[in-house]
Amino acid sequence: MTVANPMAFHPVPKFHHAPSSPGSPKLALSFILDDNRPLTPPAATRLQKSRIAPTQHPVTKERKRKRKMTPAEKRAARSCCIEGCTNYTIDRGLCFRHGGGKSCSMPGCTASAKHRGLCWKHGGSTLCTVDGCTRGAKSRGLCWSHGGGTKCSVANCQKTTISKGLCWTHGGGKRCAFDGCKRPASQSKQNFCSKHQPKMAKPSTITVQCAQ
Template identity: 45%
Template sequence: RPGTEYCIAHGGGKRCQADGCTRAAEGSTEYCKAHGGGKRCQADGCTKSARPGTAYCTAHGGGKRCQADGCTKSAIGSTEYCTAHGGGKRCQADGCTKSAIGSTEYCTAHGGGKHCQAGGCTKAAQGSTEHCFAHGGGKRCQADGCTISAQGSTENCKAHRGGKRCQADGCTKSAQGSTGYCFAHGGGKRCQADGCTKSAQGSTGYCFAHGGGKRCQADGCTVTTRGSTKYCLAHGGGKRCQADGCTKAPQGSTVYCVAHGGGKRCQAEGCTVTARGNTEYCIAHGGGKRCQADGCTKSAQGKTEYCIAHEGGKRCQADGCTKSAIGSTEYCKAHGGGKRCQADGCTEAAKGSTEYCAAHGGGKRCQADGCTKSAIGSTEYCAAHGGGKRCQADGCTKSAQGSTEYCAAHGGGRRCQADGCTKAAQGSTDYCKAREASAAS
């Protein structure tokens, strides 16, 4: 540099006057860019450096712009286009069109850029750190006790409201990609299938239902892979619950499955059940999506707007049957749907998460000493030991019948359909014992 024996890189030229700084001073100023030297952006309140030949920084329109029609992004390097339109240095791997990273010749996927220094890790190092996000690199969330990565230019992770937020009125979810909205409000990339408005998955142009996203590598499985693994949850993909011996998937941002306390919990006093959807309560306390039938407060089933009683959810495919299909099958229990008992020769439905029907020991058992009967509903006991829903009549301890609040003696359950009769209907019939007997004679 003029008047010195060295170039800028080797200490020549005018140096920044900030204490301890050895960088070159910018232009006619006494400081480097980091310490306020050089020409500044003229946009109100902006302190960034103006781009060469312009009066503004890149964010305010300064510098060379991409020449693609309608694009306002910055052109990269000596090219005429932004990264999205092919500008900048490209990865040299055969067939790859991604941008080369930093001073390397390759994109991150092909080994370019700075890599994590943790032993055996090949992921990209984040920002000015030496490690990837998983090994503590990058900027961390500033919320007390949180170690997750901060999002974008904010100080917090997504869970603590960091990153760009959806612009829809009253929405606090994260905006997706370069859009200003969350998935629910139309943000992010959409599925290219005709008439589909769901989100496209990953680098594909389609939603899960139309073949988008990565698929499980297990033979014959077409379910979506979980996380960075090659398998779906059922075949061992994704994160696993940290409870000893548990192989279930953890819920939400927790490290445990629902059974071991993971996921969001219902906020009703004394309730430990999982909260549903984006609500604060479990189904029993009003959480989740509700049935749209007039006056109905039950939960809507699956992707439908109605509860099972109002024809919501998936229906049995047997001719003339209107019952609900069970699990991933196409039929109700009566027509062979759902999981079947594994006892030899038994065709009954298996109970709960067990492999057997109630008669063969499946399902939850009564916790009373020596009792082998099935526990009722969400209780720990059979009907004889106080389990299940009880009759609401004063002083009555019998079981409530069906979906009613009372036992048969107090008017609960199904009633006889004969004119003027108020007795309980028997079994699957519409009449009481007396009417059945008279009809038989």
């Protein structure tokens, strides 16, 4: 009697499956074992094929860029609208001197308010922080005499600017309109200094005698 060797190799019989039909469900054994069925392309490939060529839009016209203003034009645009005044505007096209900004809250006062709704005459200004100084502070808590305000733009000059970034010595401030005069001028004196300020004509008095 011959005994079968349990360690002997027995070849596994090959199963021949029938090709799946197009209508076979994907979970069926014939569909899974069908080697002749083409693989589904990757999602990226399908997406690339499904893309439609983008429509070409007409080239839009470039927006016209606004021309930059020159420093002189910027200065003119920010100047007070009162003729002859070169101060910067605060409100309604007017500077502080000509009514721009809020007025002082004191009854009858038409000056511009500085702080707390008051002008500098009625306590609206901040005093200099130097002991014993009663002048108004310009910047950093100091008055002009003690270093407040902006320094002159000229190198090594420690004086305070008056206008255009310059102190009085280097051309800042307004000069007298009288020919050849370099004294300080103000608009209240019609752009003249105290010496050349036009004198107002005194009103003439007429004496009327009543007939007796």
